[in-house]
Amino acid sequence: MNDFLANIRWQDVIDIALNSYVLFRFYILFRGTNVLRVLFGLAVIWFAQRLATSMGLIVSSWISQGITAAAALIVVVVFRNEIRAVLQTKNIRGILWELPKKQTTTPIEKIAESAFDMARRHIGALLIIPGKDDLGDIVQHGMQWQGVVSKEMLVSIFWPDNPVHDGAAIVRGSRIEEVGCILPLSTRDDLPSNYGTRHRAALGLAEISDALIILVSEEQGTVAITQNGRLKNIQNPATLEKRLRDHTSLRLGSRSNLLDERIEIVLASVLSIAFTLGIWFSITRGLDTLATYDVPVEYRNRDSAQEIVETSDNTVKLQLSGSRSLLRSISPDQLRVRLNLNKAAVGPNSFSITRDDITLPPGVILKDVQPPFIEVTLDITTERVLPVQVDWVGKLSDRLILTQARPDPATVKVIGASQYLDSLTTIYTEKVSVEGIKRSGSVEVGLAINPAKLRLASGEKRSVTVLYTAKERTPPE
C-alpha cells in the first residue's frame, strides 16, 4: 500500500477519478434500461473469452472474441433508441452531473379526478404509470408530448376526435411523456367477453411489466386499474389515489425507497471507482515486462544555415519497462527521441541522450538507452561551381571512335554542406548510352545529383546538352 501511494502520480489520480466518474454517469444515465444488462453480458463474454483462450478452447475463444469485437457496434445498433432517448431528453447538465430528480410530484389527485371525469363522460382512456421496469422494448412508442399533467390536458388527449386518443399515455412524474402508445395485448383466453381491446391492452402490459395502468372504459363509464397481471375496478377517486400513491411510493416516494436509491448511488460510485482501479492496476501494475524499441532520432532547433552531414546513429534502442498490455499498446508515434541542436556548432558534436529528450507514454518506465551518446556532425551550406562530366555507358560501334564530348553548360553551381562539397570535384550526368551513336550529334541528359546532400543553385538547369564528335576508325595498315 505504501509502495502504491509512493508510486502513484497526480496524473494517475486524475485518470482514475475521471474514468470512475464517466462509468458512474453511464450507470446513472442508463440504469433501468437493457443497455446495462447487455453490457454486463458482454463483460461476461469477454471474461469467458479470456478463460477460453487460457484453457486453449479454440472455437469458444474464437466465437467470443468475435462477439466482443463487435460489441461496440451491437450496443450502438441495438440500443440506438435508448441512447437517443437519453441524449434527447437530457440537457448537457443532465448528462454530465445532474442526478435524476425524485419525481415525487406526480399529481395523483389530478390523475384520479381526471379518470373519473372521463368515465362520467364515457371517454375511453389508458394511462400508464411506469414502475421500475424499462418499457422501451414493450411499448410501441407513440408521440413525444412532454406536457404537464392537468385534467384538461388528459381529457383533451383522450377526446374522441383527437388523433391520438386511441393509444395510451405514459405519465412519468408530473409530465405526460408520450401519447398514442400501442400496448401489447393480453393473450389470455379466460377474460370476460365484455372486455374490449383497451382492457386487453391494459392487461397485456400489466402481465409483463410492473407498470400500473389506469383504464377508463368508454362503454361502461368505469375506472379500473391493471397491475401485476390483474384488473381491479375502482369505485371512487380516493381508492384510485391510494393505489396510485402506493405505486408511486413503491417506485420513488417512500422513505425506505429513497434510502435504497441513495445506497444504490453510493454503491454504484464505489463500484465505478473499484472497477476503474482494477483496470488501472491491471494495465499499469501488471507483471513487469521489458521490451526494446528502435526509435528514430529527431533533431530540432537546428540553425537554418547548418546541415547535418553525419550522425553516428539514426535510431536509438529504448529499453522500456511496464505491464505487458501497456507495452503492447504502444504505437510508434508515442515514442520519440528529440535532440536539441540549439547549442551545436559546425563540426562534430556529441550529445548525451537524457530523459528530457525522450517522450514516452504514461505508465512506461525507461530502463536503458543504447547508444547513450549520438555524434552529430554539422556543416554550413555553401555554393560551388563544379565541372560536368558525361557518364558514357554501353558498347560503341567497333568502327567508331568518340573523340570529343562537350557538355553545355560545362559547369554547374551547386549548394550543399561545405564538407561534402569540398570532397566533390565533378558533377556527373545520368548515364548516356553510346549504343545508338552513328555520327556526331548532341543529346540532352539530366544531372546525377544526390538530392539528400546536394541541390542546384537557383537558375541552374537540371540537365545539360552534350555535343559529341564521333569519327570513323582508321583501319590498321
Place this chain on the structure above:
Amino acid sequence: MKIFRKLYVVILLITVLLPTIAVGQAAKEQPLALEPKKLALGATATCENVLSGIPENKAVAFSLALKRVYCYTNFTSVPEKTFTFHNWYFRDNLKASIKLVLRPSRWSTYSAMELRSSDKGPWRVEVTDEEGNILSTQRFSIID
C-alpha cells in the same frame, strides 16, 4: 594486391622506357633559341595507344576490350629537369598517381592504366606539376 603489383610493373616499365624515346624525339626537335623559363604543357590527350611518342586514337570513351588506356602529355617548354604527375581518378577516388620525369627543353611522356571489368564508368586524369598544381584535366569513360 596482385593487380596493383602488375600495374606497378607496367607503370615502371613505361616510365623507364619512355624517356629514351622522348629524349630522342626531344633532341631532334630542340631549337637553339633561349630556353623558356616556365613549364608549359602543349597537348594532353587520352588515347588508345602511344606509338613512337605519338598518341593514337584520341578519345573520350574507351572499350574495356582495349585492356589499357593511355594519358599522353606533351610539354612544349621544360626549363629544367622536373617531374609531372598523372593522377588517375575513377569517379572521385584516386586510383593511381604516376610520377613522370621531364627533361629540358621539350618533353613528351605518358602513363597507362590497366583496365578491369570493375573499372567501367567515368574517369579523369589530372596532370599536375611537381608542386601539385593542376595543369590539365582529361575526362573519359570506360565502356563495354
